Amino acid sequence: MNIVVINAYVRENAGDAALLSVCLSQVREAFPDADVAVAGMEDAAVHPEFEGVRNIGSLRRYVADGTVSLPRRLMRKALVGMAGAVAVALPRPLRRTLLRALPAEARREAEAVSRADLVVSMGGGYVLARPGLDGYQNVFFVLLPALLAQKAGVPVVWAPQSFGPFPAAAQRRLVGHVMRRSAAVLAREDVSVGELLACGIPEEHIERAVDAGFAFAPGRAVAWRDRLGVGPGERLVGVTARRWLAPTAQDRYERELARTIDAVQATGARVVLIPQVSTDYLGDDDRVCERRIAAHCTSGPLMVDEVVDYRDLKGLYDECGLLIGTRFHSVIFSLTSEVPCVAIEYEHKTRGIMADLELSAWVLPIADVTHERLWALVEPLLEDPGPYRALLDKNLPGYVDRALSLPARLRECV
Known part of the structure; x- marks a missing residue:
């Protein structure tokens, strides 16, 4: 065949x-x-x-x-x-x-x-x-x-x-x-x-x-906390960003993210900027805008500035206690490790999939990103992620099961 x-x-x-x-x-x-x-x-x-x-x-x-x-x-x-x-x-x-x-x-x-x-x-x-x-x-x-x-x-x-x-x-x-x-x-x-x-x-x-990303479960191969110099008891917050908007709006989005990163780090947590996409194809390299975001921060966040294998990158999200995610598969990678996420929406896949999981309250359109709006979603999760995790416990297992069902459907098509 x-x-x-x-x-x-x-x-x-x-x-x-x-x-x-x-x-x-x-x-x-x-x-x-x-x-x-x-x-x-x-x-x-x-x-x-x-x-x-x-x-x-x-x-x-x-x-x-x-x-x-x-x-x-x-x-x-x-x-x-x-x-x-x-x-x-x-x-x-x-x-x-x-x-x-x-x-x-x-x-x-x-x-x-x-x-x-x-x-x-x-x-x-x-x-x-x-x-x-x-x-x-x-x-x-x-x-x-x-x-x-x-x-x-x-x-x-x-x-x-x-x-x-x-x-x-x-x-x-x-x-x-x-x-x-x-x-x-x-x-x-x-x-x-x-x-x-x-x-x-x-x-x-x-x-x-269901998006196949919910079925992605590679083994861990990188000791990310050692690599980043983050202690086992320190809270790690991931952030993913991307180029998407017209120049003026893009600059505003990056500066507002930087303000939120500063607020997160003021709580004692460590923020790491994660490049979900690191290719020069179509100029779509998250590291470029994430360097600008880091430069806007008053307290420098950690950065992953090299190309990382997609399987190893999943392990980094596993280490986070919270993700502020623009790239939606960074959100999926985190949700499958039961990491609460605030999702910044740039295409309809974000709100659609978050709605399936009853997580619509934690979606913010990219054009509407301000520090105040973002912090209103992030701060409560830093203080008490319990209600969010309860929704994941309720909705995620069945969702993942549906993502695993494609082989049977393929056999039916031949």
Whole structure:
């Protein structure tokens, strides 16, 4: 049996790496003897495998490769996009001939999904569009491998993820076309269900599921308190931040976080700034903004300023007594260790998943972050985390069980 996991991202994004790790583990659990390949955004020449599974690169990586010049990227997008659009409209013999003419990396994914017995699009938050041409390109290239698989009669499963927004009717029509023909479409929060319904997908074809990050449980390998110089009795508070807003609003968000860090440290706790994402791809390196935040603080917080393996990073959240988390998978990593979290929301996955766990009261939109609003949520948790932990004890076990249920669903799809 041949299985291709598509739409993987990069391992320096700890949340997406965890989702891929869980996805591969669950695919192997469902089909122990299958030949599995990953098609994602990592260059196969640099990273030929992920956790022992071969990486074949992808159409999407090939057209977005930041190591080539902008004119070449535009040419790649035009040629591969046109070939892909034509291929899905051709009968099988002509489609195979056209796909064989693609550049090597794009051809590997196109042929792999067309010959597979199952295609699984890993969990995440990438099936969306922003206004403008980039939004159309993202939707098209994310969906293209699934379209090619479906044309070849291969079942496609969308592992638990967020969907939307889709600002244009043409985007919604394309998403609806692909999802209605998929073997399973799993949405990880109610907002995504609404987005899919707006794409014309029947309600009975949408399955409400749980983010795979809740099933991520690697063993501990790093003695983080020793590494950070924090004693066993000291309270450690984690903070994750990211670049997201326009420059003026981003600066305000970073300065308000710094004020809150100072207030936390004034209680005697130690704050550590944690880079959940540390890749230079698309300039998405949390260490850049976290250095600015540290510089705004009057009492310097601890910082993790190196690239840390996603499995080891999970162990750092385990050591925290509280997390102020912007990156939502830092929140998930912490919740699964029963660490109370204040979640700063930048996409609808945050409020949707926190609502599932009855934790909506501890969500603050990123555009609304002020020290006063943040401290109103943080201070009570520093004083008494008991009520929060009671909600975790009530809601988390069943939620984690649902995150573990994908293997059975995959077997049903083949």
